[in-house]
Amino acid sequence: MSERLPAGLDEFLDRAGWGGSAVEPLAGDASFRRYFRIRDGERSAMLMDAPPPQEDPGPFLDVGAWLSRHGHRAPAIHAEDRGRGLVLIEDFGADRMRDWLDDHPDAEAATYRQAIDALISLHDSPPGPFPAYDMATYQREAALLPEWYAPAVGIEVDVAGYSAAWDEVLNPMLPRQDPGVTVLRDYHAENIMLLRDGKQGLIDFQDALVGHRAYDLVSLLQDARRDVSEDLEQAMLDHYLAQVDAGPDFLADYARLGAQRNAKIVGIFVRLWKRDGKAHYLGYIPRVWDALERDLKHPALAPVAEWFDANIPQQIRDTRGGELM
Missing domain, CATH: 3.30.200.20 (Phosphorylase Kinase; domain 1)
Structure with missing residues (x-):
């Protein structure tokens, strides 16, 4: 020791x-x-x-x-x-939201509502003095999928076309994240602690940027490590939108950021396996891939969806990343 x-x-x-x-x-x-x-x-x-x-x-x-x-x-x-x-x-104790909900499934909706309310409070604060979540950052993150996933499944893809598709998808969104909100970037059930005083504590926020208010919602409701039903996801989005005037393009932007984040996570989890020897992260990829496929169905994702149709064979997509395990 x-x-x-x-x-x-x-x-x-x-x-x-x-x-x-x-x-x-x-x-x-x-x-x-x-x-x-x-x-x-x-x-x-x-x-x-x-x-x-x-x-x-x-x-x-x-x-x-x-x-x-x-x-x-x-x-x-x-x-x-x-x-x-x-x-x-x-010391925030040992009650991570994910683990606690395993033992208290009946409290799921109330616990997620509290996490949504914490985000609303965060978004009511002025944006922090952090770097902007700009196009270069979005592109660098999304590029992890062709960089790591594509070679791992033995395919060659159109990298330039991938980048161009993301430009087309994300550029319309960028004006709606100015002045933006503080984005914690890894806001999900493993990084929320349930405290003895009934509040929820935040951890793993060191990579915060200033970006779009939908990003942390996607992180929470399309959780890579915990199943969140589509019904719960919709209910929590409704809870957020009932309290926030997010604008007519919010759900399209939510899908944009969901697809971008999930593509990034697929790449990161393969990198953790290939580079760092952490093979257990592969077990999360099917959940992430399912969410990615749902996001790609939104009309706002049409250019990226077309790239996936042209570059990722359907038999590979059907395995939802399972061919890596």
Whole structure:
């Protein structure tokens, strides 16, 4: 166990007033970050180990501070050492929304409504001082599908045509994300914590940008890691739109961003398998592919849908990514 602890941890905990605490490793995520629960008697905290040069805790700290200043439930920071990549944060407990709903399925609708209400509150705040979710970023993310998925299934695709199709699909949307809202980018049931006070806590928000209000809704309601029924998805969209004047093009933009995000995720999950040896992510691809196919049916996605028809053989699409497993 000692070999796996972050360098300089004892000194860091001593300075933070947590010297001599028990250190328990926790499951990580798809990055180089690691997490530990720190226990000292009745009190506990979470340690994030974001080792440089692969990781930088600065964005997490900066975005978290902005969220807290604007009344959103990010974890409090007990201590930080940016140079070593160590951050001691408030312990939100062990009730992730995804796991909790496995044990409390009757609370699904109410829990999702609360998550939608948190997004409405976030969108009512001024956009944060974060980079724009611009076309270059959308294109770079969408390009992960031809870059990683296509060679993994043994096909050659028209990369230039793919990029041109996304330009045609996304360009009409860009004016509707100006001035935009803060987009957490990974807002889903594994990154929402259900707190003891009945509120929902936010984690994994370090990649926040300023973009379209539909993006985090797509992230939540077309969850790569948890089944969200089409009925629940529609009910939550209705709940959001009953409270927000989102404009006549909102559902088209929701489909645009759903397709873009799901194409990106397919590429990321294949990359995690091929590059990082994390084959378990392949098991999520059929769910993501199903959502992608639904999004592609929207008329706003016609150029991208035509590219898929011309470049991804139907027998491959029918397996929903299953041919990789």
